[in-house]
Amino acid sequence: MAYNFKQIEKKWQKKWEETKIFEVSEKSKKKKFYVLEMYPYPSGSGLHIGHGLNYTLGDIYARFKRMNGLNVLHPMGFDSFGLPAENAAIKVGVHPKKYTQKSIAAFINQQKSLGWSYDWKRIVSSCEAEYYKWNQLFFLKFLEKGLAYRKKAPVNWCPKCKTVLANEQVHNGVCEYHKNTEVGIKHLEQWFIKTTEYADELLNCTDSLNWPKRIKVMQKNWIGKSFGTEINFEINKEEWPVFTTRPDTIYGVTFMVISAQHSRLMDIVTADYEDEVKKFLKKIKSVSEKDVEELEKEGVFTGSYAINPLTNEKIPVYAGNFVIADYGSGMVMAVPAHDQRDLEFAKKYKIKIKQVIEGNFTRDRAYTGEGKLINSEEFNGVKSKEAINKITELLQKKKLGKKTVQYKLRDWLISRQRYWGTPIPIVYCNKCGIVPIPEKDLPVLLPEKVKFGKGNPLKTNSSFVNIKCPKCKGQAKRETDTMDTFFDSSWYYMRYCDSKNFKKPFDKKKIDYWMPVDQYIGGAEHACLHLLYSRFFTKALRDLGFVKFDEPFAKLFNQGMLHASDGRKMSKSLGNVINPIEVVKNYGADSLRLALMSFASLDSDTHWDEKVLVGNFKFVNKVVEYYTNVKIEKSNVKIESRLNKMIRDVSEYLENFKYNLAIIKIRELFNYFPQENSKDVLEKFLKILHPFCPHITEELWEKIGNENFISLEKWPEVDEKKIDENLEKQEEAVEKLVKDIHHVLSLVNKSSSKVYVYVLPNEKKNYIDNLELIKKRTELDVVIFAVNDKKKYDPENKSKKTKPGKPGIYLE
RNA sequence: GCGGGGAUGCUGGAGCGGUCAAACAGGACAGACUCAAAAUCUGUUGGCUUAGUGCCUACGUAGGUUCGAACCCUACUCUCCGCACCA
Numbered sequence: 081m082a083y084n085f086k087q088i089e090k091k092w093q094k095k096w097e098e099t100k101i102f103e104v105s106e107k108s109k110k111k112k113f114y115v116l117e118m119y120p121y122p123s124g125s126g127l128h129i130g131h132g133l134n135y136t137l138g139d140i141y142a143r144f145k146r147m148n149g150l151n152v153l154h155p156m157g158f159d160s161f162g163l164p165a166e167n168a169a170i171k172v173g174v175h176p177k178k179y180t181q182k183s184i185a186a187f188i189n190q191q192k193s194l195g196w197s198y199d200w201k202r203i204v205s206s207c208e209a210e211y212y213k214w215n216q217l218f219f220l221k222f223l224e225k226g227l228a229y230r231k232k233a234p235v236n237w238c239p240k241c242k243t244v245l246a247n248e249q250v251h252n253g254v255c256e257y258h259k260n261t262e263v264g265i266k267h268l269e270q271w272f273i274k275t276t277e278y279a280d281e282l283l284n285c286t287d288s289l290n291w292p293k294r295i296k297v298m299q300k301n302w303i304g305k306s307f308g309t310e311i312n313f314e315i316n317k318e319e320w321p322v323f324t325t326r327p328d329t330i331y332g333v334t335f336m337v338i339s340a341q342h343s344r345l346m347d348i349v350t351a352d353y354e355d356e357v358k359k360f361l362k363k364i365k366s367v368s369e370k371d372v373e374e375l376e377k378e379g380v381f382t383g384s385y386a387i388n389p390l391t392n393e394k395i396p397v398y399a400g401n402f403v404i405a406d407y408g409s410g411m412v413m414a415v416p417a418h419d420q421r422d423l424e425f426a427k428k429y430k431i432k433i434k435q436v437i438e439g440n441f442t443r444d445r446a447y448t449g450e451g452k453l454i455n456s457e458e459f460n461g462v463k464s465k466e467a468i469n470k471i472t473e474l475l476q477k478k479k480l481g482k483k484t485v486q487y488k489l490r491d492w493l494i495s496r497q498r499y500w501g502t503p504i505p506i507v508y509c510n511k512c513g514i515v516p517i518p519e520k521d522l523p524v525l526l527p528e529k530v531k532f533g534k535g536n537p538l539k540t541n542s543s544f545v546n547i548k549c550p551k552c553k554g555q556a557k558r559e560t561d562t563m564d565t566f567f568d569s570s571w572y573y574m575r576y577c578d579s580k581n582f583k584k585p586f587d588k589k590k591i592d593y594w595m596p597v598d599q600y601i602g603g604a605e606h607a608c609l610h611l612l613y614s615r616f617f618t619k620a621l622r623d624l625g626f627v628k629f630d631e632p633f634a635k636l637f638n639q640g641m642l643h644a645s646d647g648r649k650m651s652k653s654l655g656n657v658i659n660p661i662e663v664v665k666n667y668g669a670d671s672l673r674l675a676l677m678s679f680a681s682l683d684s685d686t687h688w689d690e691k692v693l694v695g696n697f698k699f700v701n702k703v704v705e706y707y708t709n710v711k712i713e714k715s716n717v718k719i720e721s722r723l724n725k726m727i728r729d730v731s732e733y734l735e736n737f738k739y740n741l742a743i744i745k746i747r748e749l750f751n752y753f754p755q756e757n758s759k760d761v762l763e764k765f766l767k768i769l770h771p772f773c774p775h776i777t778e779e780l781w782e783k784i785g786n787e788n789f790i791s792l793e794k795w796p797e798v799d800e801k802k803i804d805e806n807l808e809k810q811e812e813a814v815e816k817l818v819k820d821i822h823h824v825l826s827l828v829n830k831s832s833s834k835v836y837v838y839v840l841p842n843e844k845k846n847y848i849d850n851l852e853l854i855k856k857r858t859e860l861d862v863v864i865f866a867v868n869d870k871k872k873y874d875p876e877n878k879s880k881k882t883k884p885g886k887p888g889i890y891l892e
Numbered sequence: 893g894c895g896g897g898g899a900u901g902c903u904g905g906a907g908c909g910g911u912c913a914a915a916c917a918g919g920a921c922a923g924a925c926u927c928a929a930a931a932u933c934u935g936u937u938g939g940c941u942u943a944g945u946g947c948c949u950a951c952g953u954a955g956g957u958u959c960g961a962a963c964c965c966u967a968c969u970c971u972c973c974g975c976a977c978c979a
Contacts, residue, residue, distance in 0.1 A: 251975090252975095252976080293896075294895090294896050294897075294973085294974075297895065297896065297974085298896090298974060298975075301894090301895070301974085301975055302975080304975095304978065306978075306979090308979085322979085323978090323979070324979060325978095325979065326979080337979090377977075400977095401977090402977045402979095403977080403978095403979075404977075404979090407978045407979080408978075408979065411979095412978095412979045413979080414979085415979090419979070420977095421977060422979085486978075486979090487978095604973090604974085607974080608974095608975090678905095678916090678917080679904075679905085680904075680905060680906095681906085684897090684898085685972080686904085686905090689903095689904065691903095691904085691917085691918055691919085692904075692917075692918075694918095695917060695918065696917095698931095702932095740905080740906085740916090741906070741915095741916090743916090743917095744906080744915075744917080747916070747917085748915090748916075816944095818935095819935095819944085820943095820944040821944080822934090822935060822936085822944090823943080823944045824944050825935095825943095825944095826935090826936080827942075827943050827944075828943065856933090856934080857934070858934085858935095859923085859924070859935090876943095878943085881943090886944085888944095889943075889944065891943080
């Protein structure tokens with residue numbers, strides 16, 4: 081019969097809530113520890129199994145740390161602005177606010193049913209004015225400091241989202257949220273945050289972070305620092321700087337390519353070639369951005385020529401589809417012999433190819449490696465690595481170029497043409513231009529009465545749009561774009577430290593006490609989004625005097641993805657979705673928690689397995705049953721030895737997120753539990769199991785006579801003195817005997833009911849002590865003799881087979 | 893193309909120089925209990941061999957280092973994941 085998990089879980093969830101035992105304050109004498117999982121977007125469909133994994137993972141860690149005597153901050157909140165709510169509003173006709181509030185209420189209910197131990201009084205919801213007010217404040221501070229600016233730029237536009245997106249939200253030319261929708265380019269005036277200001281610091285600090293290697297690598301690549309040389313090429317008497325990492329190949333430059341998207345492209349195009357260039361631009365616009373690798377390198381001659389600063393050669397300038405407009409200067413010097421792209425282009429347009437580095441160059445394959453320079457006048461014979469410096473020096477001396485650094489990282493575009501987000505606190509005045517809303521007038525409230533479905537609801541709301549200019553009091557219009565929701569999530573973890581502060585985003589003392597987050601937990605998909613923005617935000621706020629630390633998340637753990645049992649991604653259309661709440665209904669939260677943690681190592685991708693769930697459910701049932709029937713007696717040294725060893729192992733496993741192995745150790749020990757056990761052992765076992773199964777452990781803790789919460793108990797310490805390897809060797813010897821008896825039994829192939837065991841006199845005690853166990857395991861009548869026992873029954877003289885640790889056996 | 897991770901028995905998945913035919917779980921099989929089943933309990937689960945032994949073949953493929961390799965090195969194959977025309 082299954083135990084009554086429904087009743088038990090409800091009971092303890094209610095008690096935890098009523099007694100507020102997970103609420104913490106910075107006044108504690110204990111050392112602080114901040115455990116955080118990435119806050120969820122409260123979707124209307126409720127918790128999914130990925131949430132189950134992520135938050136259980138964090139909860140176990142929080143409970144573990146709490147029991148280890150730390151003052152653990154473990155908060156929860158909601159990333160509650162964002163498109164889905166707004167789209168639902170358009171579709172179903174519910175206001176996003178109502179929709180979101182309802183979703184959050186449902187979320188909280190479900191979260192509580194999984195037994196997650198949060199300090200609920202610190203709850204944060206980013207769509208509330210009391211939160212987004214501070215977004216607006218930070219924006220104004222950024223603006224003051226030059227970290228926020230407005231500029232007209234080619235930006236990514238998703239026709240499904242009906243808004244622009246940041247670089248980080250576009251992959252392979254498609255929208256992060258609509259994988260079938262191609263992102264187009266629009267030229268718009270938008271608000272940017274100057275993340276590039278911190279590119280170098282972000283890059284340099286990466287190494288020191290205690291984060292998974294791959295996340296660090298991804299961020300490094302995203303920031304993409306490269307060292308090179310800026311070389312000035314003269315085109316139509318004007319200097320055009322061009323970035324290159326290979327100035328050593330400058331004598332091999334045979335043409336130039338300017339990006340087709342370059343804002344000044346038309347300045348170069350001569351009258352004769354205007355038509356052709358325009359035709360080309362039209363053509364590449366219609367080409368899909370998606371299949372970049374298959375895209376052929378194409379271009380068109382602009383009619384202009386550039387002068388190679390070292391050779392004074394006249395070389396043609398092309399407009400090309402493979403040059404990125406906003407990396408470097410949007411123009412490249414092309415060296416077809418030593419760059420594959422340039423080679424393909426040169427072959428297509430029959431441009432001269434000139435080899436300048438010794439190496440394995442063919443007409444199909446550019447040589448991109450190192451080597452001695454050739455055809456390079458005074459630099460002939462110089463090794464390419466050396467030549468990079470020498471040529472740069474020469475250019476610098478002649479004022480034709482300089483050493484520089486380039487980053488791939490672009491500034492963060494935060495404007496969104498959508499309603500459900502933080503209003504950007506800006507006014508446009510015909511007289512005064514861009515005017516920030518004064519701090520004292522914050523928050524700029526998001527108007528609630530708006531019309532959905534006809535473009536940006538803020539734009540059509542005249543009472544919102546029309547405002548008097550804060551400076552000249554003349555007629556002005558508000559900014560109607562809202563902020564990217566990643567702006568919200570860039571500092572929510574700081575707000576938790578002081579979430580009820582209505583005067584400031586947070587109190588300095590409190591933030592100094594709690595921050596940085598000691599252990600952050602979340603998916604790897606945020607490597608170059610949330611995690612990078614948050615790092616930027618921290619550094620920017622530090623320089624604005626808000627905080628003192630440099631990095632927000634000291635340690636990071638990335639859990640793997642949990643796929644469906646068929647190995648595919650869980651999705652409604654495939655019908656393979658596991659709903660955690662259903663599982664809780666049928667098996668209870670404790671079993672679900674245990675199952676989620678035991679599929680595989682937590683940092684690797686794995687898949688759902690019903691059998692694992694059932695197996696864990698059975699285990700939980702056995703534990704409950706054991707504690708209901710166990711006789712509380714004196715403990716025995718063997719159990720204590722194993723217990724202490726288990727405590728040692730599990731503590732280490734928990735610390736390192738090897739929960740799957742921790743569970744195995746716990747189960748192993750439980751399998752050794754005899755009919756009777758000491759209270760001490762029973763209590764310690766519950767404590768170790770508690771982070772995984774908080775409900776039944778509270779219940780059983782109470783059942784064996786405790787009145788306080790096991791949640792607040794101290795983690796058992798390892799008593800090394802009690803760990804006795806000899807005891808285990810003895811147990812193993814008994815195990816071995818049982819196995820041997822079974823073995824012989826299977827060989828003799830006849831039914832036996834009695835077994836005579838002949839042991840060395842000094843080993844006899846060990847076997848006598850375990851006589852009951854041997855009987856039970858062999859299901860035979862067992863008689864143990866010492867080999868020197870004169871009266872022993874030994875018809876086949878099997879006692880002569882006895883060796884140390886290996887008794888003789890006779891079956892009858 | 894660049895970068896990162898994997899490949900273990902019927903399955904999931906530990907192990908990361910000896911104590912490994914390989915934890916733990918599941919499945920399958922056998923036995924006990926039962927009128928029977930479920931649940932529970934006790935075993936077996938690479939091959940051959942033996943009253944508890946010994947041997948052989950095994951940890952993607954091929955080599956190498958070592959007294960000794962699933963574990964280290966090299967190459968290859970396959971696979972998953974990030975980034976991707978960044979000059």
